Amino acid sequence: MRFEGSENYVATRDLTLAVNAAVTLQRPLLIKGEPGTGKTMLAEEVAGALGLPLFQWHIKSTTKAQQGLYEYDAVSRLRDSQLGEAKVADIANYIVKGVLWEAFNCETPSVVLIDEIDKADIEFPNDLLRELDRMEFYVYETRELVRARHRPLLFITSNNEKELPDAFLRRCFFHYIKFPDKETMVKIVDVHFPGLKKNLLREALEVFFELREIPGLKKKPSTSELLDWLKLLLAEDIPPEALRSQDQKITVPPLHGALLKNEQDVHLFERLIFMARQNR
Amino acid sequence: MLIDFFLHLKASKLPVSTKEFLVLLEALQQHVVEHSLDDFYVLSRATLIKDETQFDKFDRAFGEYFKGVEALPGMDVLIPEDWLRDAMKKHLTDVERAKLEKYGWDKLMETLKERLAEQTERHAGGNKWIGTGGTSPFGHGGTHPEGIRFGGESEHRSAVKVWAKREFRNLDDNVELGTRNIKIALRRLRHFARQGAAEELDLDGTIAGTARNAGWLDLRMRPERHNAVKVLLFLDVGGSMDDHIRVCEELFSACRSEFKHLEYYYFHNFVYEWAWQDNTRRHTERILMLDLLHKYGNDYKLILVGDATMSPYEIAQPGGSIEYNNREAGAVWLRRLTESWPHAIWLNPEPEHFWQYRQSISMVHELMGGRMFPLTLDGLERGMRLLSK
């Protein structure tokens, strides 16, 4: 089993290599990078390319490790007991399977995505170490041992909001997705807009990368913003010339609201343009 | 030879573990990469380094280590160690052998390179005796990690190696604080601020626990989200380091709400009997340091920020201040401060490697009992870790 990129996803050589290391050695792959660098999409594409089912677990600040295994819905059981329901006698009726249990149960090998692990409590990764190492866990309520039929391929993404514990890190392969350089970005855009006019793409990328260079931006535009913006430019049929006017006058690029979503950033940008004009 | 590679990383102060090294060997054994040094670079990084702020250091270490190898003319193998020992006997003089004992591997590589340059001229097919027929130990038996075959024409011709490009330089956490890394700094500071929080009632947990207990009350506690950390910040203003100090000030005020208390005071060059709170009116609205010493309890953490660069008189002599005539020496005052607030650190925007060359910095460093840290992400983190002990 080898991942070689996919039609919808541009994977650099170092990224495919890291993925294949994880596939071959059956160890988790931890992916970090700015938002919008394709971390979440990677797991989807790898699952698609390898023809494996994907189980996704999106982490929130309140997510607990246990929820990935199973939850005991005590509140429903309490309510049912008040109503005198018959099923209340069997505790198994109140065990809710989590994402990992579903994946462990899967008939075929599968891909599991733990998305944005850093959102959770700092102890979250540690709480999962044993289960992920041994690929099994015990359900105390029903005294049953759940064991993975096949070891799933595990992708974990992080936006770097919290540091992850060492013990956890040592078990993973790690890859940091750099923000794409121009060449890679051209390929990515090409995947989304095949046949986009060369000069429109060139002008648009120029504007985009310049914008990212502005110091002090609260949120630099990411790949998804670039793609959204291109979509708008195409929809509105904006000609490439409009992105950079011939007479060397500095212009605000059309529809720049798609690139800068933060109000303060828009103000900063407009102020910079204004100042640049004054200085001419 | 990969053992040497691993030890070289370790010696370069990279946080590599044996466990991860074994995984790397396993990956090689399973042919995750073949004979390309570029791929080996990616694989070893993905296996050994789990923190992008360490990538730059890794790139440097990797470059240093493989420099000798790449530079060998017309050769694309990592030389097996036993071969090397042989070669050493044949091609090194006694003096050089002694040198090896003294300087180790890198120097030896240099010398060998020269030897080999001569050898290729004299021997037909100079590669034969180097390559030992393309020693790929994992190909034959798979036991001997030394001497994996790397290389290939195109790679060796390519101008700049990935690791030599140092693309991750700006992720290194030893660069000064600025707008670029301020977000990460903030996060680390918040982390610090949240420590030591008291417990509060966990309502959801209590309800779930109680239900689980079939109605018997099961009280659950959890750490309070809000924090208890109190900070006294003393900033040196009016010098060449103003920009850096402003960054630091912004940093702390940006997470003001995270601290229970955060108080700022300013000083110029060094601390004496006065401080001030509003920098624009520092001559009119001074505050007695003694009052501050009494006002804030010893549970406050003291953070002084300044370049500690001045004439030694300003620290050691009464009357040494450039600001006013101080009756007692600055050192006396600093000692007073650190006695009142024993959890104290000094953050210095000057690069750490300069410190030893400036007498005044050494003096302050000593007065602080070594608790001086550079104003970098890494320094900030080390400082905060010490403060939260």
Ligand SMILES: Nc1ncnc2c1ncn2[C@@H]1O[C@H](COP(=O)(O)OP(=O)(O)O)[C@@H](O)[C@H]1O
């Ligand atoms: N390498 C890539 N190839 C194709 N599309 C990409 C790539 N990287 C990012 N994108 C586009 O950007 C969007 C955001 O990616 P996503 O995986 O959500 O990023 P992240 O999880 O890193 O925040 C994707 O939906 C896709 O449209």
Ligand SMILES: [Mg+2]
């Ligand atoms: Mg995502």
